[in-house]
Amino acid sequence: MLRVEDISVGFPETVALDGVTLEVARGEVLAVLGPSGSGKSTLLRVICGLQRPDAGRVLLDGEDVTSAPTHRRGIGLVFQDHALFDHKDVAANVAFGLRMRGDALSDIDRRVRELLDLVGLTGFERRSVATLSGGEQQRVALARALAPEPRVLLLDEPLGSLDRRLRDRLLVDLGTLFAELEVTAIYVTHDQAEAFALGDRVAVVREGQLVQQGTADELWAHPADEDIARFLGLGNVRDGTVIRPEAIGVRRVGAGETGDGVVESTRRHGPTVHLTVRLDDASLLEAAVTSLDHAAPGERVAVEIDPGGIVQL
């Protein structure tokens, strides 16, 4: 469906993208995950034609569109801060792409209503976009991008500016919507939870390079290197090995036992408690336990590791 080949973009100070190759199949959602400044947004701008690549090609259904102007590509983009048209109301924002396509007025009206229903903004047609909340603006931006039925939908950190609870809710809505409409999409984010929640596959970018891609399970099972493991939040990364915190059992030492180390601190993470244990060789180990009766800081403990939780990089 969409193929990006060997794309490089350089800016005067930095290299934004360095030989990135990606492919998205029809109906697939690819999440592009990377820290800020890693070149994710530039990648989207290249795909929709807002940025000329220095090298490489963009192929849509096998056709080379690298030098096609943005407005002829039929690719949708949801901007980071929505970039709604402040001088138009909600309906006019959503209708914009349809008008550009030359749809009949009656069709436009119908389709606008349909899309506003779809994103849960029924009856918002005449509202000014400036009066909308962040979440509502985000929904309008999504409806606007979806209206002309783009071949590929690009989303640039669409939930970035929203608060956490709203984000969690919209994340679920987006997932349902993508599945329902069978949208082909690239979803760019710096949040690994978002990436794994929405992406059929996840591509990790770092400093302008694609460092690993695969399904969520593949990435979790075999992170390509220590950095990625840390970025995924795996913890206990050392010497080419990752030990999952959940795979570590920690119990207080019984009488006569020597134990392996001392608990330094405890931290609650939702249902689990993370214990940081200082082992006798002075290294640190992080364990996640669910028991309410866990060891307290200062207590001496014995540590057991489930071999299934050890990942070789």
Place this chain on the structure above:
Amino acid sequence: MFLGLFFVYPLLSILTRGLTSNGSLVSPLDVLADPLTREVVWFTFWQALTSTALTFAIGLPAAYVLGRYSFPGRSLVRALVIVPFVLPTVVVALAFLAILPPGLDRGWVAIVIAHAFFNVAVVVLIVSTFWAGLDRRVSEAAATLGAGPWRRLREITLPLLTPGLAAAAAIVFLFSFTSFGIVLILGGPASSTIETEIYNQAVRLFDLRAAAVLSLVQLLCVGLAVWVTLRLEARVAPRRGVRSERDVLLAPQTARDRVVVIGSLGILAMFLALPLAVLVERSLSVGGEYGLGAYRELARPTSVLLATPYEAVWNSIVYAGAATVIAVVVGGLAAFAVASSRGPRTLDVLLMLPLGASAVMLGFGFVIAFDRAPIDFRSEPWIVPVAQALVAIPFVVRIVAPTLRAIDERQREAAAVLGASPGRVRREIDLPIVGRAVTVAAGFAFAISLGEFGATVFLARPDSPTLPVAIFRFLNRPGELNAAQAYALAVVLMGVTALALLVVGRLRVRRLGWF
């Protein structure tokens, strides 16, 4: 092209006239060395500085209140403050002639007060907008770190506010420096600035070379001032991510807050409203009796003009209308050019120059540039609107260009992604957003052209004077009826200007370059 023929060429003519005599180069030093010239230049600087100081003294409290508090009628106050600024200078001058006691009504005191009246809007609007853009939390952070109110003002607020203060000061200084109508009418024989002296030399003493040399001095000074202003303004340019006023403004909470708000605005209102009220009062009084006598008299032919005064109203409106069309078209195109140029701001400076080069210079330049066939335009009726348009163009550019610049590039990108071709993007995004600014600019251009005096006084034909010119002529004649007619005409001019602005004011304006 337009600017080249009607701006650069007259300037060049002034240059040649100033530096040559009968075809050979002449040093301008004799004019420069004249003690009178030095006195005039010194007075120009001095009164401009004093005017700026007084304008700040009157404007700052109101700027503070408008920049820090939200209260009912806040936007109305901001709109009303602009009124004096768009009033024709002749009207302002007459208002102060009417209100100041004899003895004080001519001379530097009158000039400085009138300049403060005229320019207070600049200080109030620029500084309050800037103040409202400051993040209150920065000052609050300083408070949590133990800084008291004065410390916070000195170490946080003032440094952050400096660019706004400096920009406002530069603009007020520039306007006071090049002010013509006010100085000519209120100055009397003793107080002359470069601007009025050019007029004196050219019109009363017929010393065109001296006038030309003075013009060059003025051009130098003003070029410098414009350059400084633009430098300062570049720093005031709205920064991204400025917090919206909603987050910054607080309703007055304590009784002290309310006293501050009502007090500062009350003083400002008195200062602005009283002179205009007295002006109206004077226009209604002839020979100690109140009545519409002076207005009735305006319909009759008079020895002062070669037309009835009411015909001058019609002339003014026609000229101003034509000037508005020219100014909006040329200024609009220029604004597009300015907004899309990313390079150095030379284009900006060039477009600002007509403003600085001063109306009197333009008028004078036209007179000496277009005096020979095939370009003897002096008696063409369209020369007046052309000159007026030149005076208005910088304002049009200043109003339209920032709006164009402020359009978020991503809005254009969003339109392109949704399938809009580049031309379509212009039509769908740029034009609607700029449309309102263009309307406002047209209103301003009309008001400015209506009140334009410095250039028009050189160019208007005796049989078709404009309102400001007619007022000036009446004022120069002795007799109470003539004075009353001048006041009455000033009220009429004020009324027409107000009407034009009301029409524009109906279209709500958000934020414009200076305002």
